[in-house]
Amino acid sequence: MNKAILIGNLTKDPELRYTPNGVAVTTFTVAINRPRRSENQETDFINIVAWQKLADLAAEYLAKGRQCAVEGRIQTRNYDNKEGKRVYVTEVIAENIQFLGGRGGNGQGGQRGEQPERGQDPFGDPFASSGQAINIDFDNLQF
Incomplete structure (x- = not known):
């Protein structure tokens, strides 16, 4: 099995x-801090390659x-x-990319670090700002 997350x-x-x-084809590098208990934090720099539609999305929505x-x-x-x-x-x-935070990982979504209009964040929780309960009719689900 060859799987990386x-x-x-x-x-x-x-x-x-x-x-x-x-x-x-889009290429980028991800910096990942190694968990250490000492003062000297070590970081790995992993090269990522995305193809086709995923490449287009990564290039459009990801930024330094x-x-x-x-x-x-x-x-x-x-x-x-x-x-x-x-x-x-x-x-x-x-094979899959989840866009997690805004610039610096501050949890803000948006394109290239900009703050989107309310309801336009393609990366955040779609139910976070409404505060309303959601009724789901399980009989109409497509699976």
Whole structure:
């Protein structure tokens, strides 16, 4: 089984590109603090790759400092660089991305760290601001 689940903050804005066939691919790096009891906090920087529609969404809604959760698989690859030296790359291929907080992980949703209008936050709890009870008719659910 090859499954990775990560929660961290973006180190820079995502980079959106397209393959020669027009397929969207977005790359970004997530910084994840290791849990330690000493004063010296260690951080891992994990490279993430998202493809197709997920790549478009990540490029549109993520930004430097934004917190996200990434679910995917670990992939390794290698290539020869311009100097002829073999380079090994380990990255996570995203299968699902949850947009968690605004800039700096402050819990604010929105595009590129901006505060959205009420009811337009695509990342937050859709029921948090209404305060009203929700009646669900279980007979009409589609599953």
